[in-house]
Amino acid sequence: xxxxxxxxxxxxxxxxxxxxxxxxxxxxxxxxxxxxxxxxxxxxxxxxxxxxxxxxxxxxxxxxxxxxxxxxxxxxxxxxxxxxxxxxxxxxxxxxxxxxxxxxxxxxxxxxxxxxxxxxxxxxxxxxxxxxxxxxxxxxxxxxxxxxxxxxxxxxxxxxxxxxxxxxxxxxxxxxxxxxxxxxxxxxxxxxxxxxxxxxxxxxxxxxxxxxxxxxxxxxxxxxxxxxxxxxxxxxxxxxxxxxxxxxxxxxxxxxxxxxxxxxxxxxxxxxxxxxxxxxxxxxxxxxxxxxxxxxxxxxxxxxxxxxxxxxxxxxxxxxxxxxxxxxxxxxxxxxxxxxxxxxxxxxxxxxxxxxxxxxxxxxxxxxxxxxxxxxxxxxxxxxxxxxxxxxxxxxxxxxxxxxxxxxxxxxxxxxxxxxxxxxxxxxxxxxxxxxxxxxxxxxxxxxxxxxxxxxxxxxxxxxxxxxxxxxxxxxxxxxxxxxxxxxxxxxxxxxxxxxxxxxxxxxxxxxxxxxxxxxxxxxxxxxxxxxxxxxxxxxxxxxxxxxxxxxxxxxxxxxxxxxxxxxxxxxxxxxxxxxxxxxxxxxxxxxxxx
Numbered sequence: 001x002x003x004x005x006x007x008x009x010x011x012x013x014x015x016x017x018x019x020x021x022x023x024x025x026x027x028x029x030x031x032x033x034x035x036x037x038x039x040x041x042x043x044x045x046x047x048x049x050x051x052x053x054x055x056x057x058x059x060x061x062x063x064x065x066x067x068x069x070x071x072x073x074x075x076x077x078x079x080x081x082x083x084x085x086x087x088x089x090x091x092x093x094x095x096x097x098x099x100x101x102x103x104x105x106x107x108x109x110x111x112x113x114x115x116x117x118x119x120x121x122x123x124x125x126x127x128x129x130x131x132x133x134x135x136x137x138x139x140x141x142x143x144x145x146x147x148x149x150x151x152x153x154x155x156x157x158x159x160x161x162x163x164x165x166x167x168x169x170x171x172x173x174x175x176x177x178x179x180x181x182x183x184x185x186x187x188x189x190x191x192x193x194x195x196x197x198x199x200x201x202x203x204x205x206x207x208x209x210x211x212x213x214x215x216x217x218x219x220x221x222x223x224x225x226x227x228x229x230x231x232x233x234x235x236x237x238x239x240x241x242x243x244x245x246x247x248x249x250x251x252x253x254x255x256x257x258x259x260x261x262x263x264x265x266x267x268x269x270x271x272x273x274x275x276x277x278x279x280x281x282x283x284x285x286x287x288x289x290x291x292x293x294x295x296x297x298x299x300x301x302x303x304x305x306x307x308x309x310x311x312x313x314x315x316x317x318x319x320x321x322x323x324x325x326x327x328x329x330x331x332x333x334x335x336x337x338x339x340x341x342x343x344x345x346x347x348x349x350x351x352x353x354x355x356x357x358x359x360x361x362x363x364x365x366x367x368x369x370x371x372x373x374x375x376x377x378x379x380x381x382x383x384x385x386x387x388x389x390x391x392x393x394x395x396x397x398x399x400x401x402x403x404x405x406x407x408x409x410x411x412x413x414x415x416x417x418x419x420x421x422x423x424x425x426x427x428x429x430x431x432x433x434x435x436x437x438x439x440x441x442x443x444x445x446x447x448x449x450x451x452x453x454x455x456x457x458x459x460x461x462x463x464x465x466x467x468x469x470x471x472x473x474x475x476x477x478x479x480x481x482x483x484x485x486x487x488x489x490x491x492x493x494x495x496x497x498x499x500x501x502x503x504x505x506x507x508x509x510x511x512x513x514x515x516x517x518x519x520x521x522x523x524x525x526x527x528x529x530x531x532x533x534x535x536x537x538x539x540x541x542x543x544x545x546x547x548x549x550x551x552x553x554x555x556x557x558x559x560x561x562x563x564x565x566x567x568x569x570x571x572x573x574x575x576x577x578x579x580x581x582x583x584x585x586x587x588x589x590x591x592x593x594x595x
């Protein structure tokens with residue numbers, strides 16, 4: 001397990017703040033305050049890991065912070081230690097603005113211990129008022145139930161908020177300074193593939209790197225890749241990636257010799273796209289240092305259609321394998337690579353990956369099937385979770401093979417897991433349940449192979465999407481729900497009506513009878529683009545917290561109101577939570593933009 005990007009992983013800074021009055025007051029609190037900080041650090045380190053597998057590390061201030069000098073000492077230590085998230089803890093009164101964290105780029109929260117012996121809640125309110133007045137949005141954490149003095153246990157409701165805040169804050173810190181790699185540019189008039197550099201820089205702190213697709217041809221022609229790894233990857237592919245039925249018209253089909261060349265090409269493309277993202281020491285050893293350094297890309301997109309796919313094999317294999325949690329080198333962290341260079345779908349894929357540690361599904365939000373329409377074309381009834389209708393998620397490209405749902409959680413249910421929890425047997429089952437039919441050569445004149453599978457069982461998932469709205473900026477859509485497995489007769493009839501050679505995921509959002517979630521049809525009708533990013537688990541609340549840190553308002557979600565956790569300042573923008581979110585984001589502006 002190792003961080004494959006340039007730069008150290010961010011740490012969580014714990015700031016124990018204290019009443020600065022010495023000769024009695026401060027001395028009576030030192031141990032209690034520091035013990036609270038240590039308890040928070042221990043809890044975080046025992047429960048959180050990065051997507052790359054490393055455990056999250058905490059840094060505690062050298063002393064309790066009673067005033068400006070000690071606040072500055074803490075800030076200096078945090079800079080040296082690479083702290084990316086700031087959590088202030090205290091059970092007592094402190095001097096609000098004197099002990100605050102004033103770094104405008106650090107996501108910050110204050111945990112005010114709920115105890116009657118000392119006014120931790122009073123400090124929390126005063127501190128949050130100070131942060132709000134100074135334009136430093138901060139999350140407030142306050143336990144529901146009173147605890148006894150000296151109690152360092154962390155109540156479940158406080159734990160939930162600490163985890164939600166820290167995960168989102170670490171996601172912000174991990175993105176900052178990294179790159180989005182655009183391989184090619186605009187695909188078929190898809191707005192999201194017209195990569196907006198200002199959005200990436202201002203809202204995410206991510207630079208955009210543009211590489212023409214011909215760079216892949218150059219690296220193939222000049223063998224600017226690890227040839228030994230290529231032989232290993234090709235042998236693995238031949239063993240594990242079974243060709244599916246060639247459903248092209250007879251006049252469009254090619255012979256096996258041509259298909260073998262296409263297999264060789266797509267394997268080389270996979271090595272090269274990965275190398276362009278994160279670099280490769282073997283390429284440097286071959287004398288290509290510039291190419292071997294990579295682009296420090298935390299995510300990317302491949303244009304493909306049509307300038308590439310009209311005469312070269314498509315990147316479906318490349319995208320699917322990179323987005324999966326395993327390849328010829330074994331089980332490893334998934335990459336984030338969007339098909340059709342849809343950068344605005346790559347972003348929620350990345351957000352989902354950073355929050356869940358799992359690989360991500362990229363899909364067209366293709367079709368809403370009503371119960372009546374299913375009955376008409378199949379003669380059968382939808383039932384269970386699917387009884388009110390389904391949404392067909394399907395795309396030829398970058399759906400992770402983890403989405404075959406062959407992995408199992410602790411209860412034996414279908415799951416998509418962090419890579420360090422996946423067994424060799426589970427990875428092999430994902431491969432065994434995937435076929436690779438020849439690409440539709442009317443869509444893809446250059447050939448290639450598309451992954452083909454059906455997501456099995458029921459899994460909790462969250463679909464999301466970023467859209468850019470002129471005059472508003474970016475907005476985030478979220479729909480929690482489940483994958484469902486249809487009767488084979490229904491599945492076959494429905495998939496035959498679109499493209500049976502592509503991977504299918506049947507999705508049912510949680511509906512509540514209101515607005516965009518009035519029914520399944522309304523979710524489809526209100527979705528803002530042709531693509532969606534689907535993450536394992538119900539992580540909508542985490543995404544809402546992260547979006548507020550990035551100042552991206554949420555325009556559509558089905559998360560319960562009691563689970564929504566945003567900076568305390570949002571309450572000053574009105575009682576309507578979604579309206580206040582828009583107003584607060586507009587007021588503060590993008591995290592890295594200059595107002």
